[in-house]
Amino acid sequence: MNDAPLRRTALYDAHRALGARIVPFGGFEMPVQYAGILAEHEAVRERAGLFDLSHMAQIELRGADVATWADELTVNHVATMKPYQARYNIFTNAAGGAHDDVIFYRLPDRWLLIVNAGNATKMWAYLQAQVRGDVQLTNLHGERALVAIQGPRSVEMLAPFVEADIHELKYYTCVETNVGGTPAIVARTGYTGEDGFEVFLPGEAATGLWDVLLAENRKAGIAPCGLGARDVLRLEAGMPLYGHELTEEITPLQAGLRWAVKFAKPVFSGKAALEAQAADDDFPRIAGLVLDGRVPARAGYRVLRNGSAVGEIRSGSIAPSAGGKSVATALLDPASATVGTRVGVEVRGTEHHATIVSLPFYKRG
Amino acid sequence: MAQPAGLLFSKDHEWVKLDGDVATVGITDYAQHSLGDIVYVELPRIGATLTQFGNIGVVESVKAVSDIFTPVGGDVLEINAALEGDPALVNRDPFGEGWFYKVKLADDGEKANLLSADAYDKLIAEA
Numbered sequence: 001m002n003d004a005p006l007r008r009t010a011l012y013d014a015h016r017a018l019g020a021r022i023v024p025f026g027g028f029e030m031p032v033q034y035a036g037i038l039a040e041h042e043a044v045r046e047r048a049g050l051f052d053l054s055h056m057a058q059i060e061l062r063g064a065d066v067a068t069w070a071d072e073l074t075v076n077h078v079a080t081m082k083p084y085q086a087r088y089n090i091f092t093n094a095a096g097g098a099h100d101d102v103i104f105y106r107l108p109d110r111w112l113l114i115v116n117a118g119n120a121t122k123m124w125a126y127l128q129a130q131v132r133g134d135v136q137l138t139n140l141h142g143e144r145a146l147v148a149i150q151g152p153r154s155v156e157m158l159a160p161f162v163e164a165d166i167h168e169l170k171y172y173t174c175v176e177t178n179v180g181g182t183p184a185i186v187a188r189t190g191y192t193g194e195d196g197f198e199v200f201l202p203g204e205a206a207t208g209l210w211d212v213l214l215a216e217n218r219k220a221g222i223a224p225c226g227l228g229a230r231d232v233l234r235l236e237a238g239m240p241l242y243g244h245e246l247t248e249e250i251t252p253l254q255a256g257l258r259w260a261v262k263f264a265k266p267v268f269s270g271k272a273a274l275e276a277q278a279a280d281d282d283f284p285r286i287a288g289l290v291l292d293g294r295v296p297a298r299a300g301y302r303v304l305r306n307g308s309a310v311g312e313i314r315s316g317s318i319a320p321s322a323g324g325k326s327v328a329t330a331l332l333d334p335a336s337a338t339v340g341t342r343v344g345v346e347v348r349g350t351e352h353h354a355t356i357v358s359l360p361f362y363k364r365g
Numbered sequence: 366m367a368q369p370a371g372l373l374f375s376k377d378h379e380w381v382k383l384d385g386d387v388a389t390v391g392i393t394d395y396a397q398h399s400l401g402d403i404v405y406v407e408l409p410r411i412g413a414t415l416t417q418f419g420n421i422g423v424v425e426s427v428k429a430v431s432d433i434f435t436p437v438g439g440d441v442l443e444i445n446a447a448l449e450g451d452p453a454l455v456n457r458d459p460f461g462e463g464w465f466y467k468v469k470l471a472d473d474g475e476k477a478n479l480l481s482a483d484a485y486d487k488l489i490a491e492a
Contacts, residue, residue: 037427038402318404
């Protein structure tokens with residue numbers, strides 16, 4: 001994307017020591033895998049996995065006008081959020097396409113906004129350009145660390161190191177507390193389809209937390225997990241990935257995120273375009289599909305119906321939690337996006353049969 | 366990293382085991398480790414005629430598609446059907462149960478274009 005030198009998170013040395021395979025991602029040198037993507041995926045579904053997500057941009061928002069300001073730039077409600085609540089949201093352009101999908105965390109005296117790593121530069125410039133009234137932005141990207149622990153056993157693994165009791169912390173809420181003696185935010189959020197927590201803490205405290213969580217939970221089967229496993233986990237859970245299911249051209253409605261678009265809000269960027277799109281209901285949309293065979297359907301492959309292209313694959317993987325099947329999302333013509341429709345996926349010139357299914361591919365029991 | 370005895374290797378990390386004029390082909394332990402979890406292998410059809418170093422199929426990991434370049438030319442006699450149901454055999458046993466296909470060697474002289482175990486070890490040590 002650009003020639004800027006790659007940055008490293010506070011946990012880079014820890015990743016190297018664990019034998020991680022490092023790749024460039026979102027401007028950082030990040031672990032794509034340690035032991036292996038499938039083993040890491042299994043750890044998260046069965047026990048717990050530990051992720052370094054410090055490459056994601058953390059932006060602090062302060063000021064009396066933050067809520068009303070953010071409400072005009074995004075599709076979901078911001079002002080209705082209560083302190084310690086977290087909420088998924090999407091910044092939209094005038095045509096209703098997505099600048100980025102984000103999480104807002106409301107704290108008593110400020111807000112924390114988590115932006116995708118790949119959009120960090122774009123979003124920081126956009127937010128600064130949009131500032132008006134009493135809104136102050138602080139870019140903590142690369143300074144603050146984010147460590148996520150995800151999986152059914154994450155609460156018992158993390159709780160001993162958190163001063164507050166996190167057992168009763170509700171999904172999509174957070175608490176300001178000490179973690180390993182360092183002030184941090186602990187949120188019950190994640191991107192894997194499992195129970196889990198995300199810990200926002202100073203970069204200098206990240207390695208201490210990372211090491212102790214791995215050391216103390218090794219017998220319980222925790223695994224350090226890379227971006228490869230994270231992508232499989234989120235795809236199975238039906239969660240969009242910016243650049244794939246959401247782009248500047250793909251709107252939240254097309255991505256199946258109608259639930260996040262609050263037309264009751266008086267004004268927001270792209271509202272008119274999204275209202276027209278919703279009323280018309282005739283637009284290409286993201287659908288799930290399962291192939292008959294095991295060949296992976298990769299992003300960019302054509303989807304065919306009766307020999308004609310009706311869309312393209314946006315994400316695809318083998319899904320261990322869906323019987324090892326080859327699953328994918330595709331952006332499809334509306335007539336071909338209904339559940340049960342038989343389509344073909346063109347893989348290296350050969351058509352492989354697939355069926356449209358409802359998302360997600362996996363839901364925790 | 367010691368390679369199993371009696372094999373020849375290509376620079377593209379395939380191995381060949383010769384038994385008379387029948388060559389068994391697979392990918393090396395180094396290759397499977399570099400690829401990571403293998404989830405799909407697309408092999409040539411039985412009866413297909415392969416040209417040495419031609420691109421004759423793919424091996425896919427969770428993240429990536431990699432081409433297979435056949436280390437020897439000839440007609441395909443047999444493919445490893447077990448890989449369809451269990452492609453991870455390539456990870457678990459790359460030199461054994463994870464073999465890819467067998468060809469009837471077209472030209473014995475093609476061996477001269479392949480690497481010995483020592484030369485292959487040197488290649489991956491420099492990689």
